[in-house]
Amino acid sequence: MYEHNGEKYFVVDGHMHYWNAAPDNWVPGAEQYAKGWIECFHAYMGLGPPETHWSLEKFQKYSEDDLMKDVFEDGHVDKAIFQPTYLNEWYKEGFNTTERNATMGEKHPGRFVYNTRWDPRDGDEGLKVLQANVERYGSTGCKLYTAEWNNGSRGWKLTDPGAYRYLERCQELGIKNIHVHKGPTIWPLDKDAFDVSDVDHAATDFPELNFIVEHVGLPRIEDFCFMATQEPNVYAGLAVVIGGLMHARPRFFAKVMGELLFWVGEDKMLFGSDYAIWEPKWQVEGFVNWEMPNDEEFSDYPRLGTAGKKKILGLNAAKLYGIDVPAEFQLEPQLVAGA
Amino acid sequence: MTEVVPAARLGPPGRADGSRGSGGSPPRSCAVSDVLAALATVRDPELDEPITSLGFVTSAAVSADGDAQVRLRLPTYFCAPNFAFLMVADAYDAVSALKGLRRTRVVLEDHFAGEAINNGVAARAGFATTFDGEAAGELAGLRADFLRKAVLAGTDLVCRPLVQAGATPDQLTAMALGDPPPSRELGRLRQRRAELGLPADDRSPLVIDPVTGAGVTAESLPLHMRMARTTRISVQANTGICRGMLRHRYASAGIGEEESA
Numbered sequence: 001m002y003e004h005n006g007e008k009y010f011v012v013d014g015h016m017h018y019w020n021a022a023p024d025n026w027v028p029g030a031e032q033y034a035k036g037w038i039e040c041f042h043a044y045m046g047l048g049p050p051e052t053h054w055s056l057e058k059f060q061k062y063s064e065d066d067l068m069k070d071v072f073e074d075g076h077v078d079k080a081i082f083q084p085t086y087l088n089e090w091y092k093e094g095f096n097t098t099e100r101n102a103t104m105g106e107k108h109p110g111r112f113v114y115n116t117r118w119d120p121r122d123g124d125e126g127l128k129v130l131q132a133n134v135e136r137y138g139s140t141g142c143k144l145y146t147a148e149w150n151n152g153s154r155g156w157k158l159t160d161p162g163a164y165r166y167l168e169r170c171q172e173l174g175i176k177n178i179h180v181h182k183g184p185t186i187w188p189l190d191k192d193a194f195d196v197s198d199v200d201h202a203a204t205d206f207p208e209l210n211f212i213v214e215h216v217g218l219p220r221i222e223d224f225c226f227m228a229t230q231e232p233n234v235y236a237g238l239a240v241v242i243g244g245l246m247h248a249r250p251r252f253f254a255k256v257m258g259e260l261l262f263w264v265g266e267d268k269m270l271f272g273s274d275y276a277i278w279e280p281k282w283q284v285e286g287f288v289n290w291e292m293p294n295d296e297e298f299s300d301y302p303r304l305g306t307a308g309k310k311k312i313l314g315l316n317a318a319k320l321y322g323i324d325v326p327a328e329f330q331l332e333p334q335l336v337a338g339a
Numbered sequence: 340m341t342e343v344v345p346a347a348r349l350g351p352p353g354r355a356d357g358s359r360g361s362g363g364s365p366p367r368s369c370a371v372s373d374v375l376a377a378l379a380t381v382r383d384p385e386l387d388e389p390i391t392s393l394g395f396v397t398s399a400a401v402s403a404d405g406d407a408q409v410r411l412r413l414p415t416y417f418c419a420p421n422f423a424f425l426m427v428a429d430a431y432d433a434v435s436a437l438k439g440l441r442r443t444r445v446v447l448e449d450h451f452a453g454e455a456i457n458n459g460v461a462a463r464a465g466f467a468t469t470f471d472g473e474a475a476g477e478l479a480g481l482r483a484d485f486l487r488k489a490v491l492a493g494t495d496l497v498c499r500p501l502v503q504a505g506a507t508p509d510q511l512t513a514m515a516l517g518d519p520p521p522s523r524e525l526g527r528l529r530q531r532r533a534e535l536g537l538p539a540d541d542r543s544p545l546v547i548d549p550v551t552g553a554g555v556t557a558e559s560l561p562l563h564m565r566m567a568r569t570t571r572i573s574v575q576a577n578t579g580i581c582r583g584m585l586r587h588r589y590a591s592a593g594i595g596e597e598e599s600a
Contacts, residue, residue: 036416036451043415046587047580219385219577222488222569249579255572263569296503 001329002076002313004288007306010329012317013071013080013280015179015214015239015272018104019096022061027092034090041277044240047248048278062276064104072111075273075280078314079323081113083143083179083214083272089150102137113321115141115179118170120162121150127169134173140321141177142170143214146198158198167206177210177320178202179237182217182224196224203231210320212270215240221256225263235320236264238312239272242283246290254293258301266308270317284313307331369439374399374407375595377433384482385422386578387489387531390430391595393578394585397448399594405441407434412448412593414584420452424469425478427460449588486535487549492571493528494546498564508560517541 002009021038023031042059045052054062071077082101086094094100098116105112116133118126133139147155156163158180170178182196196217203211214237217224228234241260245253260269271287273280292303304312310331318325378399379391390396390411397410409430413423427447435443445460447453452470459469466478497519498511506514516532516539519525533539537552544554546563555563585593 033451040415040417043584043587047583218580219573221573221576222566225569226566244580244583245576248583249576252572252576252579256576259569259572262565 001078002284002288004285007288007310008329009076009284009288009310010314010318010325011075011077011079011280011284012271012314012321012323013075013077013273013275014212014270014317015083015237016071016080016275016280017083017085017096017277018064018067018101019085019276020061020093020100021059021091021095025061025091025093027088027090030090034087037087037090037095044244044274044277047244049247049282052279052282054276059276064107067104067275068108070279070281071273071275075275076284077273077280079113079318079321080111080275081115081141081272081317081321083115084117085143085145085181086117086119087148089148098133098137098139113141113323114139115143115177117143117145118166119145119148119150120156120160120166121153123162127166130166130169131173134175140175141179142175143179143181145181147181158202163202164205167202167209171206171208175209177212179212179214181214182220196220196227199234200227200231203234207233209233210235212237212320214272216256216260218244221259225259228268229263235268235270235316236260237270237272239274242271242287243274243278246283246286251293254290254298255301257290257304258292258298261302261304261308266302266304266311267316269312270320271313287313369401369405369407369437371399371401373437373439374401374409374434377437378409378430379595381426381429381433383422384425384485385419385574386581387485387492387574388578389595390426391593392597393582394589394593394596395426396594396596401440405439407437407440407443409434409443409445410448411445412585412589413450414581414588416449416451418450420450420456420470421466421478421481423447423450423452424456424459424466425482427456428466431460483535486531488570488574489531490528490535490537490547490549491567492574493524493531495564495567495571496524497522497528498546498567502564508557511546512544512555512557512560514545515541516543516545518545 002011021034026034038060039056042056045054045059071080082105084096084098084101086097088094098114101112102114105114114137116130116137116139118130122129146157180199182199196213199211199213210233212235213224213228216236216238218240228236241253241256245256273283288309292298292301315325315331317323375391378396379389381390382388383390383393383395386393395411395413397412399409401407411427411430427445431443431445434440434445446457450456455469459466467476501511501519516529529539535549537547537549538544546555546560547553548555
């Protein structure tokens with residue numbers, strides 16, 4: 001919960017992690033990738049305010065207490081959605097698995113939503129694991145990482161026949177929200193790995209599912225925008241947009257926000273801190289304080305008011321995940337009408 | 340800054356990411372400044388900026404025997420290998436085309452696929468051979484996709500001042516490439532169109548579809564311009580993130596690095 005100028009904001013962190021990327025978790029023979037990966041993440045932290053930077057050592061493996069303090073005590077977050085990333089080829093116990101997240105989260109009832117994941121290359125066995133995770137953790141969302149390595153394969157697409165089997169099973173199991181990582185990534189080597197056209201097709205073929213494109217397709221925001229504007233069930237996940245640009249490149253942040261507000265709209269944008277890459281505190285406070293600049297360059301972008309900020313920071317995600325929001329945080333009726 | 344892109348960079352012959360070399364010249368003097376000037380013609384295909392001004396050139400040297408050694412770096416260990424390959428190959432082509440060099444070696448450092456890329460470019464193996472089994476084709480299509488984005492982004496840069504000065508959709512669609520006042524942005528737009536084989540002469544339409552090259556109608560102009568701007572913002576925001584990551588990764592500036600506008 002964040003209160004500012006008499007306004008109360010219910011905050012859902014739609015994208016955060018609890019990882020172990022310390023050397024004790026590196027797969028022998030793949031150390032350079034495990035090391036390179038976490039160092040790359042650590043460099044992203046460098047785009048936030050200097051006083052929020054951590055040492056690489058802490059960043060590789062932070063504690064449960066760190067997380068609880070940074071996200072909930074200091075970070076204003078009411079509910080946090082774990083987005084697992086496995087990377088089992090590089091990290092022995094995975095980078096941050098559904099199990100690891102839930103083991104920690106179960107000590108703090110009511111604070112977390114446990115999303116799970118799947119990979120169509122896991123075949124029938126993976127379908128069983130998916131079902132077990134849904135039964136055990138009550139997952140209603142999945143994080144998909146289409147660029148993950150798997151037994152010599154360097155990636156997959158949502159439109160692969162195997163992926164459609166999983167999407168069908170998601171619908172049967174009551175999963176509603178599919179978070180797709182479309183951001184900085186590596187594979188497939190000879191193609192544009194950021195291509196979002198597979199999300200476009202899947203969103204059309206699975207209208208009951210919501211597709212949240214994480215990192216808004218950065219570095220291809222334009223492709224994402226042109227697609228999202230045509231698909232009613234495609235949403236923008238703002239992890240990296242706020243963390244990576246709001247402090248480091250404020251004018252570009254305003255322009256990217258302007259583009260997203262124009263093409264996607266404030267009803268379909270979701271805050272995510274990407275913790276531990278960035279702490280939520282400065283992001284939430286900075287976002288509530290943020291205003292579209294008044295220069296000519298920004299004149300034809302939509303403005304974002306208090307109601308829009310409340311939606312993006314928490315109400316939109318609460319709606320997608322069926323999270324109860326106390327009345328004091330709800331929009332007043334005239335704001336709901338779209339003021 | 341003026342950018343000159345050698346014709347060889349887009350044509351089939353003599354490319355390090357293709358198959359045939361441009362052949363060596365007998366040793367003669369070639370200055371480091373020539374090497375740097377050659378590197379300044381190489382662009383990051385994704386960001387559409389020279390690798391020199393982006394800070395991607397760590398060092399460049401020429402030995403007394405005429406051996407050029409160039410070291411390149413990127414913002415992260417995991418920067419996309421396809422774009423990385425294009426930059427290393429383009430740098431090799433641009434430098435090895437200089438007269439007076441005996442040998443050219445381009446080394447990408449601190450990158451997860453650096454060894455494969457460096458060896459592949461040195462052997463002029465092409466991308467698909469370098470990453471046998473992991474890549475189905477060469478990168479011409481990828482390069483063209485991003486040149487089209489550069490054309491769209493450039494269209495916004497050239498047309499925005501015209502719109503602000505009051506040009507209507509009808510007027511804009513009637514304008515030719517030779518009509519706006521000369522500017523760096525206009526020169527760049529013309530060059531990118533030429534690289535794609537799109538109309539680039541003074542009398543061709545100013546606003547075109549970057550795939551077909553056909554003029555855009557007044558009716559579809561507003562949407563076209565909106566998309567052009569989104570494309571420009573996307574490229575610029577991406578450049579901002581890449582520059583920030585590079586600065587975090589390396590304490591010292593690259594050779595020829597310039598802060599973005």
